[in-house]
Amino acid sequence: MRGDLMIAQGPLNSIRVLDFTERMQGPYATQMLADMGADVVKVERRVAITPDGRVDDRYGANGRYGRDQDDSTIYAAGFLANNRNKRSLTVDLKTAAGQAMIHRLIPKFDIVYENFRPGVMERLDLGYERCRELNPKIIYVSATGYGPNGPHAQKPGQDVLIEARTGWGEINSVDGKPVPVATAIADTLGAMNGAFGTVCAIVHALRTGEGQRVRTSLYESAIAGMAEWGFHYLNSPQGAPRRPRPGHASPYTPPPYGFYATKDGHIALSSGRQIGKLSRILGIDDLSQDDRFATYWARYENREEFAAIIEKALSAKTTAEWVELMEAEDMFVAPVNTMDEAFADPAVAHAEMVVELDTPAGPLKFFGVPYKLDRTPASVRTPPPLHGEHTDQVLAEAGFTEDEIAELRSSQAI
Structure with a gap:
């Protein structure tokens, strides 16, 4: 690990990840890798705006998330919940100098992780084949909405849209009215599948020296996540799910349930x-x-x-x-339980499932790690980074001179 993250002792603490992810599916996955000790460098836009063009509000538009109601939006929470234990590097990937800078970094990393629509990374000269030329052992992870090709591949991949297409609305329906899940279930499943696939690729690379491409998507993850309920629909004569009342947990399971x-x-x-x-x-x-x-x-x-x-x-x-x-x-x-009752339960503290970190917005509570390893435990170490907080540090570690960094900045590549 580098910089303030040197205290990481998890099983991935020699693994380096160049993280081109946004929103949730990708960032949640790379945060899992970071919790396990990987050095995750988050590659961000040079100008601090969000993917949909809003002013960057990771700690609130005025940096007062958690302390000021107007500054405490769910958009800020979305960044903060999925980007701890990472460093931030900024770059304009649409400039030749920015692309050349990333090309110099790729040989020094084990993993490239991205969650853009198919074709975006190729247009930026950062697709799998190009990255493999630069680093033959690279593990290249793509987390998309619908996979690399197919009838929906170029459509927006977003959790509620995926729930709608994959039947989650119906399986969660009440009185014939489809109901979306109240949390981002497709993003969560996609992140976990992506992290799992990445770790499998790491094991293969350690055994053979070979990198490879890893793919996952919201769509595939949501379908697989239906588990026994989806299996039952596909194989039994029972037909479409029907929940007779909101409190009944499963449309296929008899009560009490x-x-x-x-x-x-x-x-x-x-x-x-x-x-x-x-x-x-x-x-x-x-x-x-x-x-x-x-x-x-x-x-x-x-x-x-x-x-x-x-x-x-x-x-x-x-x-x-x-x-x-x-x-x-x-x-x-x-x-x-209510949310108040759930987080007041002594079991939460016993399992260390809420931990507090000092952040630029003051102390904030983060979730702990739900998987415990006796010898190489995961850890929650550092808060989500400020925009571009570690740009100079990461570039210096990669061998860029002070003059080169200054030139990148003056040319607005970083």
């Missing part, structure tokens, strides 16, 4: 094997012996009626009271 109202909130139940025990705790007739609910298909066909009976009984006590009673008998149960 979802969120159910209590006296003061909601409770989660998720095991059809515990219906007899659940009935006893609730003080109602054993629903497992009721013809309407005695079998898998009977419960599936009568999901709404099952939920109504359960919720009528649950209305007698609070969520906390029911959870205490059910956990005492090892029920599959959990309270449905």
Whole structure:
């Protein structure tokens, strides 16, 4: 690692990544590599604007994200949540000097990671074949919306659009109305697949000395992410998914499987094997012996009626009271927490899933790393960089002289 990132001790701490990614799918993936110790250099536009032309607001337009309501937009959060542990280098890739500068850097890196539409990097003279000429061992990762070619390849790749095309809206629908997932599920899955593919390529390179091209996309990741539900749709005669009520978690799974109202909130139940025990705790007739609910298909066909009976009984006590009673008998149960309650849970601190870093906007809370390695742990070390914060440092490490850096700056290449 370089500069202030020398304390990194993760398993990737000898790996260098030249990061041409924006928004979420790419930055989330390269942040995963950075957490594991890789030296990730984020290549950014010379002028501090966002991909859609807004003034750069990574710490808020006035640098007061988290402290000032008007400065605390979700756009700032999108950058901050996905770019810790990285350095920032700026360049104008549309200039010959900027391209030549990047060409000099590529032999000193192990990985190029980009998430533009197909053809963009080629037009900038930074496509896979060109990078492989400059560094035959390069691992070149492309994370696109729909893959390198095909009927949708040149269309905008954005999470909600991908959810719409891949059936997530229907599988999450209620009363026949499609519902988007409240978080960027396609971006998250695409990032994880991209990071996983990259690490597999690193293992291959360490064994053989060979680089290779790695591809992933939002579209493919969203389809694969449907897992058993998508598999069931493709192979069973059951047809399209139908959720009868918002609280039911899966359109194909019989109850109890979802969120159910209590006296003061909601409770989660998720095991059809515990219906007899659940009935006893609730003080109602054993629903497992009721013809309407005695079998898998009977419960599936009568999901709404099952939920109504359960919720009528649950209305007698609070969520906390029911959870205490059910956990005492090892029920599959959990309270449905608010965000405040979720992050106040002692388990969050125990798992070190929220860590605080000093940033240019003051102390901010970041997520911890959800995978723990005993010998080579990942770490959250540095806040997201300021725009171009490390340009001179990275270039000097690559052998650029002070005069060369000054010339790049005067020619507006950096």
